[in-house]
Amino acid sequence: MEEYFFEKSFFDDLYLYNIGHQKCAPSHQFGPSIREDYILHFIVDGSGTFTVEGTKYELSKGDFFLLRPSVVTDYEASADTPWEYYWIGFNGNKVEEVLRYLKIDSLSHVGEAKNEALVLERFKHIFSPNLLSNSNQLLIQQYLYDILSVFHSEVSKNDLSDEEQRRYSYSFVTYVKHYYRKPDLKISEIAQSFGLNKSYFSQVIKQEMGMTPNDYLRFFRMQESGNLLQRSNKSVKEIAYLVGYENPLTFSRAFKNYHGVSPLEYRKKAKESKK
Structure with missing residues (x-):
């Protein structure tokens, strides 16, 4: 078993205090017990019961289980395929608020x-030696959020309030603003990062914005x-790459379909209108 405890963080709302890793022996059991903090276990191999x-x-590979403060829990590795898991212990003033945001309510374990x-x-x-020795709290905090952000279930339409749908739309717009230059940007990956399947994610965006994500x-x-055509002297090929198109011809066709004129004609008309 590997386990490491961190010094008290200056993040009060949510902070990581403990991390561990264990390959359990057959039928290894822990509990019944009550914890003082939140501990999330992520199963990387094998199976067991919680x-x-x-x-x-x-539960088995890819699943997680969450121990909450003051709640009696008991977990045991399988006798035939004992599990291997990592865990993080965390706490803070706004843990429950963060968990609700991730669709992990007080009844979700x-x-x-x-x-x-x-x-x-x-x-x-x-677990890398450099990070542990340096006690890099900012990077550790980032990794904590990265880990927690993945642990939420896909939600259905009835699970989303109007405010949540608005928030997903805002997040999508912000995501596009930052990553539209990536030629391999896919709506399915964006939806997955938000914990929604592609079809429902598209419904949410269309309802909120009047157009599909694509x-x-x-x-x-x-x-x-x-x-860029109006304000720079960059070539059509350069602009195509800058807005996420690997093929300039594909970009030119898409541009003409959208604007009704080719990129060069668009630039020419823009310059003439300024005279």
Whole structure:
């Protein structure tokens, strides 16, 4: 077993105090017990059972279970395929608020990670000797948020309030603003990062913005490319790359379909209108 405790953080709202890793022996059991802090276990291999308030859950690779303060829990590794897991212990003034934001309410104790690779990578980074020796609180805090952000279930339409739908739309617009230059930017990946499936995510965005996510991404790229054509002397090829198109011909076709004229004609008309 590997375990490390961190010094008291200057983050009061949410902070990491403990991290650990264990490959359990067959039928290894912990509990029944009550903890003083929040401890989230992420299963990277094998299986086992987690019991909380009389309810038993069968869990396996990719699942997580959450221990909450003052709640009796008991967990046991499988006799045949004992689990291996990482855990993080955390606390803070706004833990419950953060968990609710992640769709983990007070009755939620188990779930599934939406990006196992990211979680495992972050755990390994926190365990790196340089990070532990330097006690880099800012980087550790970032990794804590990265890990927690993955532990929420996909939600259905009925789960989202009007305010939540507005927030998803705002987050999507901000995401596009920062990453529209990436030629491999995919709506499905954006939706997954928000914990929504692609089809429902598209419904939310269309309802809030009056256009699909793909339409908005195209709109934003076309607006940015139009601005570059008017305000710079960059070539069409350069502008295509700057707004997320690897192929300048594909960009020119998309631009003409959107604006009704080619990029060069658009630039020419823009210059003439300024005379």
